[in-house]
Amino acid sequence: RKEVEQDPGPFNVPEGATVAFNCTYSNSASQSFFWYRQDCRKEPKLLMSVYSSGNEDGRFTAQLNRASQYISLLIRDSKLSDSATYLCVVNTNAGKSTFGDGTTLTVKP
């Protein structure tokens, strides 16, 4: 079983839709959590950190459930520019990260 698992998708949604991605992790000692975005053939870029209390950045909301070892990302009012691969990242020790394989999102007009 992989340390970090994501639904690979692809998710194909119309503009304006709300879409949610899920991620589970196996190491209960994990300390910090992130969502990254990766555009085709580009480097991953940090989208947002994920905090236990949940956090929001504009149209993006991230949630963490430590008891269930589960992370989610909700995107509201999807834009064409949101089309990308979204990577779930878990830090188990200070300075070392494990990446999920990513969930691909395509937003269509």
Added chain:
Amino acid sequence: NAGVTQTPKFQVLKTGQSMTLQCAQDMNHNSMYWYRQDPGMGLRLIYYSASEGTTDKGEVPNGYNVSRLNKREFSLRLESAAPSQTSVYFCASSGLATGVYEQYFGPGTRLTVT
């Protein structure tokens, strides 16, 4: 402030050739990483360096060596390239900010081994 830079951007090698991928960061980060990403796959950690003077193996270290030259630079060497090492290689760095380690990536090196 360039962030994380990598050279070269593209490289084609023949089987058995060697090469070194260079990475540098100007964010004064302690930790640096090398990942590979195969087509349609996630990132896999090759080696990382938690601080200057230390290096540790990641998930897929075989066939690679690394050097943490100083705090800024972290190089990855392929001693005898194989077609299985055809991939995109990303370097990243991270520093402790607000209690968590966020990673910042370079633009990648696209390597083809024939």
